[in-house]
Amino acid sequence: MRKFIVKIISTFFYVGYLPLVPGTFASIAGIGLYYLVKDSSFVYSLTTLAALAAGFLTAGGAEEVFHQKDDRRIVIDEVAGMLLSLAFLPYDIKLVVFAFVLFRVLDALKPYPAWRLQNLKGSPGVMSDDIVAGLYTNFILQVVSMVLGKTI
Numbered sequence: 001m002r003k004f005i006v007k008i009i010s011t012f013f014y015v016g017y018l019p020l021v022p023g024t025f026a027s028i029a030g031i032g033l034y035y036l037v038k039d040s041s042f043v044y045s046l047t048t049l050a051a052l053a054a055g056f057l058t059a060g061g062a063e064e065v066f067h068q069k070d071d072r073r074i075v076i077d078e079v080a081g082m083l084l085s086l087a088f089l090p091y092d093i094k095l096v097v098f099a100f101v102l103f104r105v106l107d108a109l110k111p112y113p114a115w116r117l118q119n120l121k122g123s124p125g126v127m128s129d130d131i132v133a134g135l136y137t138n139f140i141l142q143v144v145s146m147v148l149g150k151t152i
Contacts, residue, residue: 012026
């Protein structure tokens with residue numbers, strides 16, 4: 001039963017099993033979750049914290065289940081990172097699209113300290129690079145949003 005729960009959560013309800021680019025599909029799923037909760041900052045914050053907690057609780061176990069460090073099927077980290085990317089930003093479809101693209105680029109490039117943190121063992125190693133990418137994305141978008149008056 002534990003193995004089943006770890007698979008469900010770490011793959012974000014099997015999104016991680018989608019072919020080719022499961023991390024990109026998981027980021028899109030994160031945007032879908034964003035749309036469901038974006039109108040309440042309390043619910044949004046709770047959802048983001050729940051995604052982070054779920055990732056930290058299951059990602060390390062998922063590595064054991066899949067017998068590989070940061071297996072591509074583990075995508076809860078992308079969902080949590082995407083939610084962090086959009087946190088406390090005004091809703092604007094252009095901002096959401098820009099957040100998606102920027103998050104995926106930063107997740108791939110792994111700017112400091114993400115490239116170092118991903119070498120940690122277990123859940124911290126899986127989650128940390130996406131948390132960094134999400135926080136960097138959010139910071140950039142907060143600045144852009146302020147400078148351009150909430151629109152891109």
